[in-house]
Amino acid sequence: MKIRNNxxxxxxxxxxxxxxxxxxxxxxxxxxxxxxxxxxxNFAFWDYSHxxxxxxxxxxxxxxxDHFSFTLMYFAPxxxxxxWLTGSYTxxxxxxxxxxxxxxxxxxxxxxxxxxxxxxxxxxxxxxVLLGRYTAFSSDVNLAIISSCFIPIFIYYFEIRKYLVSxxxxxxxxxxxxxxxxxxxxxxxxxxxEHRKESKVVLYCLAGxxxxxxxxxxxxKVFIPAIETPGVKYALFNYSALGSxxxxxxLFSIKNPLEAFKLFFINHLxxxxxxxxxxxxxxxxxxxxxxVLLTRPQYLIWFIPIVAQKVLNDLPSRWGxxxxxxxxxxxxxxxxxxxxxxxxxxxxxxxxxxxxxxxLSVTTTIYKLDKKNNQVxxxxxxxxxxxxxxxxxxxxxxxxxxxRLLKKIPPKAKVSASNVLLPHIAQRQHIYFFxxxxxxxxxxxxxxxxxxxxxxxxxxxxxxxxxxxxxxxxIAKEFPVFLLKRKDLSNRPFKKKNLFATIDSLSCSFxxxxxxxxxxxxxxxxxxxxxxxxxxxxxxxxxxxIKLTNKNKYSTRIYIDDINRINYLEISAWYYGSExxxxxxxxxxxxxxxxxxxxxxxxNPAGWKRLILKFWVPKTQNKSDCSFYFVNSGTQPVYYDDLxxxxxxxxx
Numbered sequence: 001m002k003i004r005n006n007x008x009x010x011x012x013x014x015x016x017x018x019x020x021x022x023x024x025x026x027x028x029x030x031x032x033x034x035x036x037x038x039x040x041x042n043f044a045f046w047d048y049s050h051x052x053x054x055x056x057x058x059x060x061x062x063x064x065x066d067h068f069s070f071t072l073m074y075f076a077p078x079x080x081x082x083x084w085l086t087g088s089y090t091x092x093x094x095x096x097x098x099x100x101x102x103x104x105x106x107x108x109x110x111x112x113x114x115x116x117x118x119x120x121x122x123x124x125x126x127x128x129v130l131l132g133r134y135t136a137f138s139s140d141v142n143l144a145i146i147s148s149c150f151i152p153i154f155i156y157y158f159e160i161r162k163y164l165v166s167x168x169x170x171x172x173x174x175x176x177x178x179x180x181x182x183x184x185x186x187x188x189x190x191x192x193x194e195h196r197k198e199s200k201v202v203l204y205c206l207a208g209x210x211x212x213x214x215x216x217x218x219x220x221k222v223f224i225p226a227i228e229t230p231g232v233k234y235a236l237f238n239y240s241a242l243g244s245x246x247x248x249x250x251l252f253s254i255k256n257p258l259e260a261f262k263l264f265f266i267n268h269l270x271x272x273x274x275x276x277x278x279x280x281x282x283x284x285x286x287x288x289x290x291x292v293l294l295t296r297p298q299y300l301i302w303f304i305p306i307v308a309q310k311v312l313n314d315l316p317s318r319w320g321x322x323x324x325x326x327x328x329x330x331x332x333x334x335x336x337x338x339x340x341x342x343x344x345x346x347x348x349x350x351x352x353x354x355x356x357x358x359x360l361s362v363t364t365t366i367y368k369l370d371k372k373n374n375q376v377x378x379x380x381x382x383x384x385x386x387x388x389x390x391x392x393x394x395x396x397x398x399x400x401x402x403x404r405l406l407k408k409i410p411p412k413a414k415v416s417a418s419n420v421l422l423p424h425i426a427q428r429q430h431i432y433f434f435x436x437x438x439x440x441x442x443x444x445x446x447x448x449x450x451x452x453x454x455x456x457x458x459x460x461x462x463x464x465x466x467x468x469x470x471x472x473x474x475i476a477k478e479f480p481v482f483l484l485k486r487k488d489l490s491n492r493p494f495k496k497k498n499l500f501a502t503i504d505s506l507s508c509s510f511x512x513x514x515x516x517x518x519x520x521x522x523x524x525x526x527x528x529x530x531x532x533x534x535x536x537x538x539x540x541x542x543x544x545x546i547k548l549t550n551k552n553k554y555s556t557r558i559y560i561d562d563i564n565r566i567n568y569l570e571i572s573a574w575y576y577g578s579e580x581x582x583x584x585x586x587x588x589x590x591x592x593x594x595x596x597x598x599x600x601x602x603x604n605p606a607g608w609k610r611l612i613l614k615f616w617v618p619k620t621q622n623k624s625d626c627s628f629y630f631v632n633s634g635t636q637p638v639y640y641d642d643l644x645x646x647x648x649x650x651x652x
Contacts, residue, residue, distance in 0.1 A: 008121050009107055016128040017100050023137050023387050024092040030395040031402065031420040032384050035433050036452075038140035039423040042088050045072050046427035049079035057422065057433045058453070061229060068224050069143050071176045088424050091141045102149035103127045106334050109156045114342040122354035123338040129358060130288060130333065131365040132326035138381040139324040140423075147176035148331040151187065155335065158191065163204060170208065174215050178224070179309055181216035183328070185209050186302045193298050220246055238314040241268045264311050273376065274316040280375040281311070281320050285329060288364045289337045289357035296343060299336035303329065321368060322379035391592075396420070397446070401478040408476055408483060409442050418445035419452070421481070435462035443472065443484040447616040448593070457599040460614050468499045479619055500568055500648040508643045510534060511542040521645060522558065529556040540574050540608055540641035547639050548583075548632035555630040560645065563589075563617060563626040568648040571628055572612040574604070577638035585613045587628040593618050598633070611640070 027033055040056045044063035047054050053062050063072065075094055083090050103124055110123045127133075136145055150173040157166040173180050192205035241263055242249035253260040265282075267275050293299050306328040311319050318325045337357060344350050369386045371377040386392060406424055409415055414430035416437045421444050425431065432438055434445045435454065443466055450459040463482075466472050472484040506521040513527050513534055522530065533555060535547035548555060560569065575583040581598040588594050600609035617626065632638045 005117050008117070009124055012121060012124045012128075013100060013103060013107075016103070016124075017096070019387070020099060020128075020133075021093065021096045023134075023385075024096055024140070025089055026387075026392070027137060027140065027384050028089060028092060028423065030393075030399060031397070031424070033140045033420065033423045035419050035422045035426075037142055038091075039419075039426045039431075039433070040066075041072070041091055041141050042423055042426035043428075043431060045075065045079060045091055048073050049076045049083075050429075052429075054429075057426070057431055064227055065229075067143050068178045068219060068227070069147070069176055071143055071146055074172070083427070088427060095141045095146055098146050098149040099133075102152050102331060105152040105156045106338075109152060109159060109335060110338045110342060112156070112159060113339065116342070116347060116350055118351045118354045119338055119342055122358055123334050125358050126289065126337065126354075126361060127330075127334040129361045129365055130330040131284060131321060131361075131368050132324075132330035134365060134369060134385045134387070135322055135380065136324040136327050137387075138322070138384045142324045142327070143177050144324055145327050147173065147180055148328045150176060150180075151183075151331060152335060155187070155191070158204075170211070174212065178219055179305070181212045181219065182305045183302070184212040185216075186305050188212065190298055190302045193301075216246075239312050240314050242312060264307070267316075268312075269314065269316060271316065274319065277316055277320040277375050278311045281326070284321050284364055284368060285326070285333065288361040289333065292337045292340050292353065292357065296336075296340035299340060302332060302336070306332075316376075317379055320375060320379060322374070322376070323381075396448070397481060398478055402481050405444065405476050405478055405481060405483045409444065413442050414438075414440045415442045415444065416440040417443075418449035420449055421446065435459060437466075441486050443482075443486075445482060447480045447482070448618065449480075455597065455599055456595060457597050457601075457612070457614070464499060464614075468497045470497060480616060500650060503566065503647045503649055505647070506645045509542050509641060510544045510546055510643075513544070521643065526556055526558055535639065538576055538639040540576070540606075540639075542641075545576075545639040545641040546630075547637055548630065549637045550632070550635050553632045557627045557629045560626040560628070560647075562647070565649070566617050566647045567650045568614070568616055569626070570612065570614045570646040570648070571644070572610055572646075573630070573640045573643045574608045574610050575600075575638055575640035576606075576608050577632075577634060578636045579634035579638075582632060582634035582636070582638045583611055583640060584631040584633050585611055585628060586631060587613060587615065587626065589618050589626045608641075 028038070033039070036058050040058060040063070043054075043056055047056075047063070053064065055061060056063055056066070059066050063069075075091075078090060078094060082093075086093055106127055107120060107124050111120045114120070136142070139145075150169055154166050154169040154173060157163075157169060170184070173184065188205040188208040191208075192202050195201035195205070237245065239249055242252045242260070265278055267277070309318075310325055310329075313319070317323065338354075341350050341353055344353075367373050369380075369382065371380050371382050374380050382389065383391060402421075403424075406421070409425060411428065413428070414432075415425055415428065416432040416434045417425055418434045422431065422433060425444075430439070432440055433451055433453075434443060435451060435458070437443065445463060447460075447463055450456055466484060467474065467482065471486060473487050474482055475485045476483040508521040510530070513522075513531050530546065533546045533548065533552065534544050536543055537545075537547065539545045546555060560566075569587070571585060571587065573583075573585070577583060581600075584596060584598045586594065586596050595613060595615040597611065597613040599612070601612050602610045613628070630640060
C-alpha cells in the first residue's frame with residue numbers, strides 16, 4: 001500500500017491514539033489509578049447515569065461542589081451504551097477520544113490557514129509530544145483535560161464562520177468547568193485582534209466576551225453559592241495573595257499591577273522548597289516551542305488566565321510541570337505556535353522551525369519525565385507517566401488474581417475499598433474509602449495501600465483491626481490484597497483472632513557501642529557508624545542515648561536480617577524532643593517501597609514518647625534489603641533510646 005502525504009496525519013493520529021489509550025488503560029489495569037480522582041469520577045459517572053446527585057467517596061459534598069461542571073452529565077448516555085462492555089475503563093476511553101478530537105481540530109485549523117504539509121502534520125506531532133500530555137496521566141481522568149479539548153473545536157468553527165455550531169460548543173464549554181468563562185474572555189480578545197478589520201466578526205467576539213463575563217459573574221455570585229450546603233463551601237479559589245474571591249483578586253490586580261505581575265514569577269509562599277518551580281514551568285514551555293510566540297505576541301494573551309490560575313494559586317504543586325496542571329497550556333500552545341509559524345512568509349523557515357520545535361519538545365519531555373531532572377522530584381509520578389520505562393509494565397501484585405477477588409463482590413453490595421482498588425468498583429450506590437467502613441458488607445484492601453487522608457499508622461491499625469475482628473471473615477486473599485465479608489456474630493461469644501505470632505524480638509539501648517560485645521540488633525559496622533551520635537546528655541535507660549541535631553538529621557541505617565521469612569515488622573523507639581512530631585522513623589524495602597511514621601502511641605511521666613512503625617513486608621520476586629533509620633525533622637536536638645524490633649509471621 002502506497003502512503004501518500006494526505007495519509008500521514010491519519011497515521012500520526014492513529015499512532016498516538018493507540019499510545020495514549022494504552023497508557024490510560026494500562027495504568028488502570030495495573031491498579032495505578034486512585035480514589036481521587038478516578039474513583040470519584042467513576043462514582044459520579046454512575047451516579048449521574050442513574051439520575052442521582054450523591055456525596056462522593058472522599059469529598060465533603062457531591063461532585064458539583066468539587067467542580068461546577070456538567071461534563072460528566074454529557075456522557076451519561078454512553079454509560080448505558082458501552083459500560084456493559086468497557087466497565088470502569090469507560091471514562092478513560094472517553095477522555096482519550098476527546099484528546100484525539102482536540103488534536104484533529106487543531107490540525108484542521110492549521111490546515112485551514114496553510115497548505116504546508118510540514119505545518120499540518122507537524123502540529124499533530126507537536127500536540128502529542130508536549131510534556132503536559134504525559135504528566136496529565138498521573139491524574140487519570142480530569143475535567144480540565146476534557147474541557148480544554150472544546151477550545152480547538154470552538155475556534156475552528158468560529159474561523160469557518162459556522163457561528164451557530166460555535167455557539168453550541170461555547171455553551172458546552174462554559175458549562176464544562178468553572179474556569180472556562182474567564183479563559184474564553186481572553187480567547188475572544190485574541191480572535192477580535194486577529195479579525196480587527198472584519199466588523200461582523202469583532203461584533204461576535206464582543207458578544208462572546210459579554211456572554212462569558214456575565215456567566216462568570218453569575219457562576220460565582222449565584223450558581224456556586226446556590227449549591228453550597230452548610231459547612232461545604234466552594235474550595236477551589238485558593239489565591240490568598242490576591243484576595244478571597246475573584247472580585248477581590250481583580251481589584252488587587254488593577255490597584256497593584258506590578259505586585260500582581262511579580263507573583264507570576266516569585267515563590268509567594270513561606271516555603272523555600274518551592275523556589276524555582278514557576279521558573280521551571282516557563283523554561284520548559286519556552287524551550288518547547290513557546291519562543292515562537294515572541295514573534296506574534298498577541299497569542300500570548302490567551303495564556304494569561306490559564307497561567308495565572310496555575311502560578312498564583314496557594315498550592316505549589318499547581319505551579320510546575322507535574323500532573324495535569326499544564327493541560328490547558330499544552331492544548332492551546334500547538335495552535336498558537338503553528339498559527340504564528342503559518343504567518344511566516346518563507347516556507348523554508350517554517351519547515352526548519354517545525355522540525356526544531358518538535359525535536360525540542362520531544363527532548364524536553366524525555367528529559368523531564370526523569371524524576372531527578374525535576375525541581376521538586378516527588379511531585380512527578382513516574383510509575384504512571386514514564387511509559388517507556390520497564391517499571392511501567394510491572395504491576396504491584398497479581399492483577400488477574402486480584403480481579404478475580406473483585407468479581408466475588410456483588411454489583412449492588414456496600415463496599416469499603418482502599419485507594420487503588422476503589423476506582424475498579426466505584427460504580428455502585430454505596431462505596432466507601434477504607435478505613436471508612438460504615439454499613440459496608442465487604443472490605444477489600446491492599447496492606448500497602450494507604451488512605452492519604454490518614455497517617456500510615458492509622459491505616460495499618462485499622463487494617464489489622466479488621467483482619468483480627470471475628471465479625472469479619474477473610475473470604476479470599478491474594479497478598480497483599482484481602483477480601484473480607486461481614487458476618488453476624490450476635491449470638492456468638494466475642495473472641496479476637498490472633499493475626500500474628502512473634503518470631504523474634506531484638507532490642508538495643510545503645511550501651512554496648514563502646515565495647516567489643518556485639519548487640520544482636522547492630523552489626524559491628526552499624527555500631528561503629530552509630531557511635532558518632534552517642535550522647536550522655538539525655539538517656540532514657542542506662543547512660544547513653546542517640547542524639548540527632550539540625551546539622552546531623554539522619555541516623556545510621558540499620559538492616560534487618562532474614563527478611564525473606566518475615567511477614568510483619570514492628571519498629572519502636574522512645575524519643576525526647578521539644579517539638580511536636582519531631583522524630584520520624586523511615587523504613588525502606590529495596591528502592592521502591594518506603595514506610596514512614598512520626599506518630600507516638602504513648603508517653604511516660606518524664607516526657608519521653610514512644611515512636612512506632614508497623615508494616616507488612618512486601619513479597620517480591622527480587623528480594624531486597626530491608627532497612628530503617630531515624631530523621632530529626634525539627635530545628636532542635638532530639639534524643640532516642642531503647643530501640644525494639646519485633647519480627648512476626650501470620651498466625652496459623
